[in-house]
Amino acid sequence: MTGQTLGSPTRRGKMTLLPVGPDFILIVHLKMTGQLLWIPQDATVAKHTHVIIEFTGSPNQLRFRDQRRFGYLALVNRSELAAFPPYANLAPDFKEINQAEFLARLASKKGRLKPLLLDQRVVSGLGNIYADES
Numbered sequence: 001m002t003g004q005t006l007g008s009p010t011r012r013g014k015m016t017l018l019p020v021g022p023d024f025i026l027i028v029h030l031k032m033t034g035q036l037l038w039i040p041q042d043a044t045v046a047k048h049t050h051v052i053i054e055f056t057g058s059p060n061q062l063r064f065r066d067q068r069r070f071g072y073l074a075l076v077n078r079s080e081l082a083a084f085p086p087y088a089n090l091a092p093d094f095k096e097i098n099q100a101e102f103l104a105r106l107a108s109k110k111g112r113l114k115p116l117l118l119d120q121r122v123v124s125g126l127g128n129i130y131a132d133e134s
Helices: 078-083 099-107 113-118 128-133
Strands: 010-012 015-020 024-029 034-040 049-054 060-066 072-077
Touching (some): 024 034, 024 078, 072 078
Antiparallel strands (some): 010 015, 024 072, 034 060, 049 060
């Protein structure tokens, strides 16, 4: 990624998408314990820090820390993003569908409500907190 510029992040489901230059997307999925930290370069590297990204001219670094190692980063060519398996299997985001479509997606499935809400192939972007509150 040397010499590339990070663009503004977006989100799809529970993934953060960071444009890297004109050709790539850095996909970040924090899963249960992952963290992205914007932290001074001279700060002590905490245990479970797995990736450090440095920026030219910045006193800070972007660090990926994940105690349980469930989260991941993947650098994907923009032209291959739609076929990237975790991305390709996502249902529409809960913020992008209306009530009728949401109900139709749930009605077409059998099972308990919370696991259906957490199934990113039914509707994406809902995590445990929202599903539990529902």
